[in-house]
Amino acid sequence: MNNILNVSPSxxxxxxxxxxxxxxxxVIALIPALAASVYYFGMGAIIVTLTSxxxxxxxxxxxxxxxxxxxxxxxxxxxxxxxLLLAFNVPSNLPxxxxxxxxxxxxxxxxMTFGGLGSNPFNPALVGRVFLLISFPVQxxxxxxxxxxxxxxxxxxxxxxxxGILSEGVKAGxxxxxxxxxxxxxxxxxxxYMGGSMGEIAAAALILGGIYMLWKKxxxxxxxxxxxxxxxxxxxxxxxxxxxxxxxxxxxxxTGGIMLGxxxxxxxxxxxxxTHKGMIIYGIGIGVITVLIRTWGAYPEGVSFAIxxxxxxxPLLNMYIKxxxxxKEVKHG
Amino acid sequence: MFKTFPKGGIHPPENKLTADKxxxxxxVPKQVTVPVSQHIGAPATPVVEKxxxxxxxxxxxxxxxxxxxxxxxxVSGKVSKIDTVVDTTGYxxxxxxxxxxxxxxxxxxxxxxxxxKEITLTREEIIERCRQxxxxxxxxxxxxxxxxxxxxxxxxxxxxIINGVECEPFLTSDHRLMLERGAEVLTGATIIMKxxxxxxxxxxxxxxxxxxxxxxxxxAREFRGITVQPLKVKYPQGxxxxxxxxxxxxxxxxxxxxxxxxxxxxxxxxAFAVYEAVQxxxxxxxxxxxxxxxxxxxxxxxxxxxxxxxxxLIEAAGGMPDDTGKVVNxxxxxxxxxxxxxxxxxxxxxxxxxxxAVAARRAEVLPCIRCGKCSSACAMGLEPWxxxxxSEKGMWDQAEKEKITDCMExxxxxxxxxxxxxxxxxxxxxxxxxxxxxxxKITK
Numbered sequence: 185m186n187n188i189l190n191v192s193p194s195x196x197x198x199x200x201x202x203x204x205x206x207x208x209x210x211v212i213a214l215i216p217a218l219a220a221s222v223y224y225f226g227m228g229a230i231i232v233t234l235t236s237x238x239x240x241x242x243x244x245x246x247x248x249x250x251x252x253x254x255x256x257x258x259x260x261x262x263x264x265x266x267x268l269l270l271a272f273n274v275p276s277n278l279p280x281x282x283x284x285x286x287x288x289x290x291x292x293x294x295x296m297t298f299g300g301l302g303s304n305p306f307n308p309a310l311v312g313r314v315f316l317l318i319s320f321p322v323q324x325x326x327x328x329x330x331x332x333x334x335x336x337x338x339x340x341x342x343x344x345x346x347x348g349i350l351s352e353g354v355k356a357g358x359x360x361x362x363x364x365x366x367x368x369x370x371x372x373x374x375x376x377y378m379g380g381s382m383g384e385i386a387a388a389a390l391i392l393g394g395i396y397m398l399w400k401k402x403x404x405x406x407x408x409x410x411x412x413x414x415x416x417x418x419x420x421x422x423x424x425x426x427x428x429x430x431x432x433x434x435x436x437x438x439t440g441g442i443m444l445g446x447x448x449x450x451x452x453x454x455x456x457x458x459t460h461k462g463m464i465i466y467g468i469g470i471g472v473i474t475v476l477i478r479t480w481g482a483y484p485e486g487v488s489f490a491i492x493x494x495x496x497x498x499p500l501l502n503m504y505i506k507x508x509x510x511x512k513e514v515k516h517g
Numbered sequence: 518m519f520k521t522f523p524k525g526g527i528h529p530p531e532n533k534l535t536a537d538k539x540x541x542x543x544x545v546p547k548q549v550t551v552p553v554s555q556h557i558g559a560p561a562t563p564v565v566e567k568x569x570x571x572x573x574x575x576x577x578x579x580x581x582x583x584x585x586x587x588x589x590x591x592v593s594g595k596v597s598k599i600d601t602v603v604d605t606t607g608y609x610x611x612x613x614x615x616x617x618x619x620x621x622x623x624x625x626x627x628x629x630x631x632x633x634k635e636i637t638l639t640r641e642e643i644i645e646r647c648r649q650x651x652x653x654x655x656x657x658x659x660x661x662x663x664x665x666x667x668x669x670x671x672x673x674x675x676x677x678i679i680n681g682v683e684c685e686p687f688l689t690s691d692h693r694l695m696l697e698r699g700a701e702v703l704t705g706a707t708i709i710m711k712x713x714x715x716x717x718x719x720x721x722x723x724x725x726x727x728x729x730x731x732x733x734x735x736x737a738r739e740f741r742g743i744t745v746q747p748l749k750v751k752y753p754q755g756x757x758x759x760x761x762x763x764x765x766x767x768x769x770x771x772x773x774x775x776x777x778x779x780x781x782x783x784x785x786x787x788a789f790a791v792y793e794a795v796q797x798x799x800x801x802x803x804x805x806x807x808x809x810x811x812x813x814x815x816x817x818x819x820x821x822x823x824x825x826x827x828x829x830l831i832e833a834a835g836g837m838p839d840d841t842g843k844v845v846n847x848x849x850x851x852x853x854x855x856x857x858x859x860x861x862x863x864x865x866x867x868x869x870x871x872x873x874a875v876a877a878r879r880a881e882v883l884p885c886i887r888c889g890k891c892s893s894a895c896a897m898g899l900e901p902w903x904x905x906x907x908s909e910k911g912m913w914d915q916a917e918k919e920k921i922t923d924c925m926e927x928x929x930x931x932x933x934x935x936x937x938x939x940x941x942x943x944x945x946x947x948x949x950x951x952x953x954x955x956x957x958k959i960t961k
């Protein structure tokens with residue numbers, strides 16, 4: 185009976201869920217897409233992923249230890265997730281030194297300068313990706329084409345992405361119908377048989393990961409569904425208006441980074457709104473901006489830009505979109 | 518048809534370890550310590566002297582003012598002393614300490630267990646009896662019952678809700694009371710209806726107590742105007758505002774009381790106490806307490822006299838396990854941790870929970886990852902992440918605008934936080950500061 189009793193305010197129990205478990209839940213959800221990438225791109229996917237994860241974790245550790253002089257918190261798993269997502273957003277033949285630069289920008293600049301986990305306004309992996317896209321446009325847009333498991337890395341056979349073929353073709357005056365002959369079928373697109381960033385190609389695998397995260401309650405449906413629905417609606421209207429100039433919604437949903445973006449990038453807790461209503465507005469914004477860039481912008485793909493632009497609106501959405509309070513107004517009796 | 522409240526809520530592990538343990542009557546201890554403040558409001562004034570002989574059921578401290586209530590001796594014996602003791606809240610207060618001799622009761626108290634259904638008292642007499650008998654809300658808030666039964670001028674009441682939700686994990690005292698004394702609980706509900714002049718009462722019970730739902734539904738056929746409403750399991754459904762929303766769809770306004778939507782809520786334990794006071798003239802001197810915990814050898818539900826030391830309850834449950842690191846008075850979500858177990862059971866003690874040391878410590882606090890799970894869990898539609906930061910930074914005006922005073926401190930936000938942030942600690946600080954500042958503004 186000589187126990188020394190611990191006294192603390194209620195509640196005295198807590199959910200078994202932790203930041204770390206959530207982060208590793210995302211890692212598990214990324215495994216199907218990673219497996220698909222390895223299947224399509226071979227050794228390159230493995231090298232890019234390992235380099236990106238190791239350098240993101242290392243950058244976070246070094247910044248915390250030697251620059252911020254705080255206790256390193258790499259075991260929370262957030263740097264691993266950023267590393268994986270950065271790898272998923274670059275071509276599978278990207279030279280190692282460029283990947284390391286991407287990791288330094290992602291973690292060092294986009295995350296740690298703002299105060300680390302929870303404080304960054306922009307998605308770190310996307311900041312890294314866009315930095316690389318602007319700085320190394322040649323390397324960042326030479327897309328290896330799927331060729332079964334290969335041991336080669338830098339010497340991969342490259343080709344244009346379906347969105348690139350569409351964008352160039354339409355500009356050159358070709359009809360969408362003839363361009364569709366040059367790209368894989370919708371079924372092939374669904375399984376990921378196309379050129380593109382390492383982790384964005386296999387819609388089927390990404391959706392599988394999304395279902396896992398929904399089941400584990402890591403994410404809610406609001407962001408992915410509102411992005412996908414708004415892309416489908418917007419491109420659907422354009423397609424119905426002029427099918428010779430605009431591709432069908434199925435093509436838009438299955439190509440480029442839309443699945444990866446909607447399921448894994450836009451749902452990043454830190455850089456997305458806190459309320460369900462805010463999430464839907466944010467998702468619609470991403471969907472609309474993506475289609476605007478794809479259809480009329482300088483780049484064939486715009487998911488990364490769309491998410492980063494909407495990231496900037498998140499503080500505003502959090503300030504003005506409030507949950508419905510219980511009980512209307514104070515009654516003065 | 519199972520109903521529930523629409524906004525927020527969580528599902529902590531229920532751990533109703535003692536749900537099928539019949540209530541055991543704990544022997545009267547050798548000495549009881551009866552604090553004079555076991556309710557919300559002014560402490561009662563002791564009216565017995567050291568050395569005085571008292572009978573069980575005799576008033577030993579009288580209510581002081583309207584928001585206060587009488588305290589009765591739970592035992593017969595001699596007043597050993599009137600002293601300052603530490604109570605379950607951890608604060609010091611005056612208590613009457615009585616050495617027990619025999620078990621003699623005041624003769625006006627009917628101690629038989631025969632069911633008395635006929636209600637002979639008038640409305641006014643019922644309310645006066647509840648005041649005389651020292652009745653308070655038994656759910657834990659301990660608000661004097663006679664005040665809740667008095668409808669304020671300008672308000673009207675059309676419905677009573679009897680709270681049999683018991684949404685706190687581990688606790689089963691209300692559950693056992695409904696199973697074992699169901700007819701008395703419903704008679705108590707009928708008395709409450711009469712006192713308030715209403716025709717309708719709903720007993721809200723969560724789906725994890727199917728035996729209590731079917732038992733009371735069966736019994737309710739014999740009682741006019743009483744129905745049982747089964748509810749989906751969700752914490753904090755036992756909160757008055759959530760229960761009213763679940764049962765009636767009415768929403769108590771922010772800063773308002775249940776009476777503002779024509780409802781009075783009473784706990785099943787209170788309904789039973791009302792029955793005993795009105796039909797048996799028995800003051801509130803005993804209650805059912807759940808003693809439980811994962812390592813407790815003999816967890817159970819115990820009927821104990823007020824003033825019994827918590828240590829005696831723990832002994833009855835097989836003693837304090839060696840791994841114990843925290844003792845909680847009440848449920849794990851809203852109960853208070855005890856610093857010492859040499860404190861008396863009071864009118865508001867619904868449970869004594871013993872947690873192992875490994876579960877007693879809080880986890881390391883990590884940065885907020887803005888997942889929004891706290892906002893989704895909040896049954897009041899607040900943003901705990903925001904109001905806790907506003908409190909942390911001392912931005913009281915902002916916190917007030919964000920409705921910090923609507924928080925009922927249910928703890929769902931802190932429970933659900935993956936970063937283990939002490940959200941409610943900061944919100945409590947902010948809430949009490951905002952309320953204090955508002956009071957100071959009025960007095961100026």
